[in-house]
Amino acid sequence: MSDENQHFEISKQKDYLYVIKENISLVHPVYTNDPLNIYLLLGSHTALLLDTGCGLSPLKPIIDELIGERKLLVFNTHYHWDHPLGNVEFGEVYIHENEVDLVSKPYDVSYFKDSPNEIVKIYAEQNYLIPPAKTIKSLKDGEVFDLGEIEVKVIHCPGHSPGSICLLTSTGELFTSDVAYYGDQFLPKRENFPEVLKTLSKLIDICEKYKNLEKRNLELYPSHRKYPCDISLLTDLYKGIENIENLWDTKKPFDFFEAWQIDDDKFRYFISRA
Numbered sequence: 537m538s539d540e541n542q543h544f545e546i547s548k549q550k551d552y553l554y555v556i557k558e559n560i561s562l563v564h565p566v567y568t569n570d571p572l573n574i575y576l577l578l579g580s581h582t583a584l585l586l587d588t589g590c591g592l593s594p595l596k597p598i599i600d601e602l603i604g605e606r607k608l609l610v611f612n613t614h615y616h617w618d619h620p621l622g623n624v625e626f627g628e629v630y631i632h633e634n635e636v637d638l639v640s641k642p643y644d645v646s647y648f649k650d651s652p653n654e655i656v657k658i659y660a661e662q663n664y665l666i667p668p669a670k671t672i673k674s675l676k677d678g679e680v681f682d683l684g685e686i687e688v689k690v691i692h693c694p695g696h697s698p699g700s701i702c703l704l705t706s707t708g709e710l711f712t713s714d715v716a717y718y719g720d721q722f723l724p725k726r727e728n729f730p731e732v733l734k735t736l737s738k739l740i741d742i743c744e745k746y747k748n749l750e751k752r753n754l755e756l757y758p759s760h761r762k763y764p765c766d767i768s769l770l771t772d773l774y775k776g777i778e779n780i781e782n783l784w785d786t787k788k789p790f791d792f793f794e795a796w797q798i799d800d801d802k803f804r805y806f807i808s809r810a
């Protein structure tokens with residue numbers, strides 16, 4: 537199934553899990569983490585949509601068709617532009633309490649004014665201010681939502697952003713948002729790396745405990761590129777970020793992101809200078 541203009545690519549991963557993919561490089565070629573993975577979980581009575589994407593093409597009609605009579609919950613993994621810009625289509629959206637204020641206001645995407653890509657005219661028509669959802673509700677670490685035969689637990693994972701969340705399901709999936717994926721990494725200032733590493737080690741712990749208890753591995757579903765992944769995504773990223781201090785002299789400025797760029801054999805890191 538796909539929408540008329542093929543903006544989204546939709547695939548059914550499991551009976552209860554759909555992946556809706558959107559290419560964010562359409563907005564600006566500087567973004568290479570294609571696709572963005574928007575996830576839709578179907579419980580017996582409630583569905584959960586994880587992120588609403590770039591706001592370039594109607595998403596709600598697609599979701600309505602997939603969920604049937606179920607109630608819908610909409611979560612944002614975090615506030616970065618490629619995750620919440622479709623929020624306005626949905627009446628009510630949840631995000632971690634640290635980022636409620638950020639997505640309650642019109643979202644300023646004026647940094648795309650100079651994009652060479654034609655699709656940004658959709659943002660230009662809105663004066664580069666994308667309206668928010670009518671109601672924004674806050675999520676807290678440890679909160680559990682019952683979708684009917686699937687329970688979803690919110691895990692606060694600060695580092696990539698102050699209110700990043702991951703979701704752990706009772707069916708054995710860990711949605712890792714932008715906290716972990718294979719692709720370009722957007723990291724906070726170097727002095728905040730301990731928080732990033734603490735979050736990754738918390739997730740590694742969750743994977744190990746799950747394996748000991750359930751005798752099988754959690755499947756990791758990141759918000760960008762490849763899925764499902766396994767625990768090695770977390771350990772690769774942990775080792776890579778820990779090693780950045782040894783590569784610090786190789787850093788190059790990357791002005792579009794106000795960042796330092798450092799590459800190793802697995803990842804390209806953009807470390808905030810702002």
Ligand SMILES: [Zn+2]
Nearest residue numbers: 614616696714
């Ligand atoms: Zn992000």
